[in-house]
Amino acid sequence: MQETTFGAILFCSLSGLAFSGAALWVLGRKAKASRRRKAHFPHAFLAGSVTFTLVYLLNRLAFPVRPKLSAALNLAALAAIFFLPLLIRRARKKLRRLRPKAVKTNPRQSEIEALSRMFRQDPLNAFCLEKLSEIYEETGEYGKALAAAYEAAKLDPSMKNKSRIEDLKKEAHEKKRHKDGWKPRGQGPGP
Numbered sequence: 001m002q003e004t005t006f007g008a009i010l011f012c013s014l015s016g017l018a019f020s021g022a023a024l025w026v027l028g029r030k031a032k033a034s035r036r037r038k039a040h041f042p043h044a045f046l047a048g049s050v051t052f053t054l055v056y057l058l059n060r061l062a063f064p065v066r067p068k069l070s071a072a073l074n075l076a077a078l079a080a081i082f083f084l085p086l087l088i089r090r091a092r093k094k095l096r097r098l099r100p101k102a103v104k105t106n107p108r109q110s111e112i113e114a115l116s117r118m119f120r121q122d123p124l125n126a127f128c129l130e131k132l133s134e135i136y137e138e139t140g141e142y143g144k145a146l147a148a149a150y151e152a153a154k155l156d157p158s159m160k161n162k163s164r165i166e167d168l169k170k171e172a173h174e175k176k177r178h179k180d181g182w183k184p185r186g187q188g189p190g191p
Contacts, residue, residue, distance in 0.1 A: 008064060011063055012056050015056075015074045016056040017052065018078055019052070019055040019078065020049070020055075022051075024039070024048050025082075112132065112135055115128045115132050116132070125155075130152045133145045137171070145168055146169065146172060149165045149168055152164075
């Protein structure tokens with residue numbers, strides 16, 4: 001029987017190990033990006049074993065029928081796993097260099113970008129959203145401030161965040177009424 005040869009079993013096992021290693025490498029990179037030192041062992045073991053099993057079984061089915069095609073597809077997939085993030089990073093750098101510098105209309109734009117970047121790295125950090133809400137309020141962007149306050153209240157349902165939402169709603173409503181020309185009692189000419 002051709003499919004039970006030692007070469008087929010060796011190829012399937014080695015490609016399964018290679019893909020498991022790639023899966024663990026990707027998990028390690030994601031763990032570093034989320035500011036953890038390493039991936040938890042049970043999660044890594046589960047991901048590695050599932051990957052190994054799937055790749056082994058798929059290669060056991062495909063290798064006896066078309067060994068060269070199976071080997072080429074395995075190598076291409078491994079190369080894509082390892083080199084695609086590098087190519088994407090290089091392309092982003094080139095696009096950043098080619099893109100003209102945008103004029104910063106907001107004087108606190110660098111703070112907004114830094115807080116947004118911090119929030120993308122740690123999406124459960126309500127402090128970033130609270131601070132973003134305060135900055136947007138100071139710059140007069142009440143819609144964005146209210147959206148950030150809502151998100152902060154979802155992550156941290158404290159009284160401070162709830163009262164901030166109410167205050168922002170009132171301020172946005174007042175601002176909207178003032179734009180329409182209506183002025184509160186005691187301000188401006190009139191009877």
